[in-house]
Amino acid sequence: MGRVEILTILGDITRMQVDAIVNAANSSLLGGGGVDGAIHAAAGPALLAECRELRRTVLPGGLPVGDAVATGAGRLPCRWVIHTVGPNRHAGQTDPALLARCFTRSLDVAAELGATSVAVPAVSAGVYGWDVHEVARVALAATRAWDDAHPGHGVDLVQFVLFSNAALAAFRDAASAGSV
Template sequence: MTTITLVQGDITRQSVDAIVNAANSSLLGGGGVDGAIHRRGGPAILAECRKLRASHYGKGLATGRAVATTAGELDARWVIHTVGPVWQGPGSDPSLLASCYRESLRVADKLSARTVAFPAISTGVFRWPMEDAARVAVETVGDMETAVEEVRFVLFDERAYEAFAEQVR
């Protein structure tokens, strides 16, 4: 049984087996969580991302998919990069958002990771409404069969924390 934990704070400060990055499809860094992970993790993460782009992911990582790299200088063993969907307005299909969580946990299982920290994927510049994103995240993780023992949602501000707390109750 996977335990779901909520933390308000900085995902780059978590001590876990794997930190999930709400990545850019380019895998080459960006803003928000992606930029913070690349900055704090150091050049080793970018170097591995460049190798992935030069081999399997020449066109970038597809939305809803996940891939792992080293965690560099973060207090983790791996960073699992996943590309969330952009909110297109009412009627947007949440299946790609759910896929980010499922695929990240599948990668974590392949790595034998037991603790995984997730951000609120797609809720920043990709504009997915926080309450809906929290519902999709918590339901998907709760329904997933995984060997991961703890999924830690690391939420940047009080609004995000409260939205996720409503879903965990």
């Protein structure tokens, strides 16, 4: 237990010097707003080209909610971008297990890639309407459960990179409340 170090920091996920960053993508994988738009903008055209190729070949219907897939990182300082599609509360997707799956599937993909350090945003806490406190509780619990269930996975560090002081406080509150 406790093999992976979990940190919560305020920052810009596109500047993180880790092996992989997680993108809060939409199912099209073709960019959007928020974290998704920032990652696509910072990565440059290579990321969009890889996402288009995924859509053309293995994901013609898009990436399902709760699943994850990796691409290269374009101009980002990391090696990979792991795209995951969070549930959209506004569309009636309110199951916390589906939200937890975003985090666990992203960690599965990170481990498969050989990533030892991963930066993760507050998936679904933005335009998808989930309360950031709930996202924090689910994300931290899912990460710890994944760590416990996958001994020897190779992921040493998970950094939750938060976009605002309020989100950072929510993740730190959840961590101190025993979710971690």
